[in-house]
Amino acid sequence: MNCNKIMRSLTWLRAKSLRINLRSLSTQTTMKSMDSTPTMEEEKENLKYPRKIFSGIQPTGQLHLGNYLGAVQKWTQLQNSGDDVTYCIVDMHSITIPQNPAVLRENIFEMAATMLACGLDPQKSTIFVQSSVQEHTELGWILSCLCTMPRLGHLPQYKEKSRTVKDVPLGLYVYPVLQAADIMLYKATHVPVGEDQLQHIQLTQHLSRIFNTKFGQTFPICHAMIDNHDAARIRSLRNPAKKMSKSDLDTKATINIRDAPEVIVEKIKKAVTDFTSDVTYEPEARPGVSNLVVIHSMVSGTPIEKVVEEARAIDTGRYKLRVAEAVVEHLKPIRLAIDEHLAQKNDLIHLLESGAERARQVAQQNIVEVKEKMGLGIYRNVPQYIDMSAELLNALPKDKKKPKASDKETETPIVPKQKLRVEKKSAPQNLAPTFKLDESLASPPSPSVAKKAQ
Template identity: 55%
Template sequence: MENGAAAAASTRKRAGEQECRALGLPLAVLSPRCQSHVQGSLPTRRFSHTGPRGAEHAAEGDAQPPPPKKTIFSGIQPTGVLHLGNYFGAVRRWVELQEQGHNVIFSVVDLHSITLPQDPATLHSQILNMAASLIACGIDPARAVLFQQSRVSEHAQFNWVLGCLTTLARLGHLPQYKEKSASLKEVPLGLYVYPVLQAADILLYRATHVPVGEDQLQHIQLAAHLARVFNNKYGRTFRLPHSMVYDDATGRLRSLRQPTKKMSKSEADPRSRIELTDTPDQILEKLKKAVTDHTSAVYYDPEARPGVSNLMTMHNALTGLSYDEIRAQCEGKDTGQYKLLVADVVIEHLRPIRQELTRLLEDKAHLVGLLDLGAARAKAIAASTWAEVRRKVGLSE
């Protein structure tokens, strides 16, 4: 007779196998660690493709049910390494939304990355690195849909339909295109039309909310516009997505070398950013050389003292201390000493993330298996939307 532990393990195994078969994904394609991850996670939090996950019926007489959950979609390009600005401005917020129990769908948007030239071998490696980074930061593949965009063909197919509803004039006014094309002699068509693909990404999953930076607001407005155009032409199909913009300094972390500019993966000088893969020595060296000013006191003034204020923003985001509390704590310290304090805080916060990232990248089969599972879950949702679009447009009966 099986003991209690063996029986529980057997139950988890059967549940995991049933879920993978339901997704059309044989359990055999997953690595042993990925099988363990799936089997251990599924029984307590079942996947659902058409509504809120794991909804439990309240007993009669209990409190009113919670309000409907948001369906949230967001994506990140796999170019470069995640840095502290990405972490504060996007990924940590994604984790918070996941923990709040919303339906969350996150994509490594590799199709967007090839709007500019990429080395194929490097791009493939960066896709895995980005997926591992997101998981290491707290995105849970059992609770969120995490997938590689190009693995779900409906993105490109739906992109064509929406492209046929978009005008050149509408795309030409978008500021991102003007900014990115300014330094190019020949502008790739993909760079011009990628906001349409972005709209397809969002609408395929009938997202209600999209976390974005201020520079992407007009792209979400385009997605809402195309949803209205499609609904008016073919009948009610899509909800209008809403942008989620976080208006605080942590979402706009500044370059360590040019603190008047945003921290960026594309800046040529790697000393300008703290990357999640940086060693403690690298973090210390970058922060010691961070550009500040000639005033020794530590206080927050982003207009007059952007460099020191940027360091205080990091400190605030990682500890929860207010700027006044940081100033009081640093009374008597000069900016050189303060840089060492901030370095200690950053190093300790990133240590477990870097360790988990290293562990994930050491088992590529496990990582690929998690992306296989994510792609199957995403495709189950996208295929349903695409089938409805095909019928309404007249591409199928």
């Protein structure tokens, strides 16, 4: 009798497990197919929006060679395309894990200096710090009210990062929504990202569709600009099976662009290859050597085929020294430029504040449009920076005739002006936080920098 009960229990558990697995598989399949590239109808709507490029980078530690070759170097090319490009130091994303305030602030300055040293031009690109434009978090909250927990729970990066954190903060769970807000706030049509961020772009597309369906056409359905070039996949020097990462515990696995020349040489000499001495490019069979070939090709501007041809007469040991020499030579002017920018922090502050002001003008206009469509706030007195259509202006409630002070039958009491606690203002105040200039850091912005910011 007991054996029969046990067998029935085991059968029930197996069936329940099978149902759970099938449900999980079905959910994953739906997640993959729910959002992809914009449909033809969405593409037609996208044509109504000007082409805008947005991308962000966290100020956590130094920029490494993979970031530089796979992202920032491409940004410098995009800014010369004539498109509207915006690059953001996403400092609020970095606090999803504990940060030392002093270190975080220095990392923001270092990232800004690095971006400028790598070739980003404030005259061609809008460069700013995320927390300086408060509309990012405002739209982030609005979008979080449109997003579901199951949708966020299936994102792989949350699962990976939460394994290393004892007490998982809510911000780590919902930060993809803030990432979507970063993109949608500027109505970006194209977003340069790596393959590991593709599902976050799909979430942005999903939230754009939800908002457009509920409240009317407002946002374009953005495109993910994924670089299929080998530089987008610079591998770890110690484990070429994974990408180069600033979070790698092995310090010899990553080349930071501010590393001293002798440090770079030592790291490349210790790079994992194989027992074959020839230099070939075979990413599948010889990932370690192939990674060095890609790095050499990118920093020297030489095609991979030519790099391999020129290295036929030497073994991998001597080739590592050749790669190290090329990397040191390429990064030397960047390293010197970073030091120069960091020595003039007031100039950095001036440029970042100018970029934040440009970004804020766009963000304020778009967030007011979002809130007006959702019924949030009161828009009798429309801010001056909003271009309102005649139809919408006619739909707004009209001011009624003001009652006279002597009219005793009026239901609205007349409050003397001197008793009013809140002053009437002609335009909304800008309460966005700004950096404070520290006169002890450096001299005031140089005329050339001030001219650039204008």
